[in-house]
Amino acid sequence: MPTAVQIRRTGGPEVLEAGDVEIGDPGPGELLVDVAAAGVNYIDTYQRGGIYKIDLPATLGMEGAGTVAAVGEGVSGFAVGDRVAWQGVLGGYAQRALIPASAAVPVPEGVSAETAAATMLQGITAHYLVRSTYEVQDGDTILLHAAAGGVGLLLTQLAKARGARVIGTVSTEEKAALAREAGVDEVIRYDQVDFAEEVRRLTGGEGVAAVYDGVGKSTFDGSLASVRVRGFLVLFGAASGPVPPFDPQRLNAAGSVYLTRPTSAHYVRTREELEWRTGELFEAVASGALKVRVGAKYPLAEAAKAHEDLQGRRTTGKVLLIP
Ligand code: NDP
Structure with missing residues (x-):
């Protein structure tokens, strides 16, 4: 052994x-x-x-x-x-x-x-993301990618406990069922549909208070398109690869959006x-x-x-x- x-x-x-x-x-x-x-x-x-x-x-x-x-x-x-x-x-x-x-x-x-x-x-990560990076408020709608993943299932439960409506993305039906079981209110198969369009539809055109994006390269543009005016884009990982260089002016066009790339060491100081x-x-x-x-x-x-x-x-x- x-x-x-x-x-x-x-x-x-x-x-x-x-x-x-x-x-x-x-x-x-x-x-x-x-x-x-x-x-x-x-x-x-x-x-x-x-x-x-x-x-x-x-x-x-x-x-x-x-x-x-x-x-x-x-x-x-x-x-x-x-x-x-x-x-x-x-x-x-x-x-x-x-x-x-x-x-x-x-x-x-x-x-x-x-x-x-x-x-x-993953628990500490979920905790700091919903309590300290963008503190989820009762009544917020948030978007979370890879909702059936390690961070995803925990973050869903912590955000629900704070009174949020959670929109979660997944890539299979098995993952969709797990996400729903954890409390995700609206599951989006982002392998099949344009999730940003779906988020706009589900929020009456408003967008979400915060996007928690640990997928990175393949979701980043859609995440930016899903945030409401003065909302938060929390890019916390790169499961699909790193996000290419980014022009900050895009945050202005998206609605004075806040972008952050947090790491856990800075939240357990x-x-x-x-x-x-x-x-x-x-x-x-x-x-x-x-x-x-x-x-x-x-x-x-x-x-x-x-x-x-x-x-x-x-x-x-x-x-x-x-x-
Ligand atoms: P997960 O269990 O969430 O696994 C990653 C998931 O990402 C996959 O299951 C998959 O879900 C989704 N995904 C989408 N596109 C891809 C792709 N091209 N290749 C692989 N996976 C893809 O992992 P973790 O919970 O451990 O971590 C999630 C993210 O959070 C990672 O990016 C990680 O680096 C980050 N992280 C960041 C921390 C921080 O402090 N900043 C701390 C901990 C984790 P699906 O099939 O549903 O699309």
């Missing part, structure tokens, strides 16, 4: 190598964690492909959950045996990971390790912010108010297949590696 999945060079899924990787004792401020579940995220594919630069060789994986096996010098608040989850640092695709204690949070009772791993990165977001998420998960769907699980040795399926639009909800 491999102990970790590394890349030594950038490229396609084939550069993911499952093998044995030595891991040392935790240094000052670190936790050594026995990983129970590691999240697979789009950012892993950007790092693997070289769009986001990281030092190589590297063990990929930007989130996970497990049990503390050893505690480094100067760490307070965590002990051996504690159940923890983390996000935002590399090293998750492994049986054991060294994690800065500052990135870890306790996993409450009643929340499984798999659910915890599935809640961290302090320990307080991390605890606020994860605290609300875990409370909602534990109470049953927030449903976390794990759509697929793979062993470490099949990390390449997990990447292929995520990038091939074959997954829904969260994708996990189980070491």
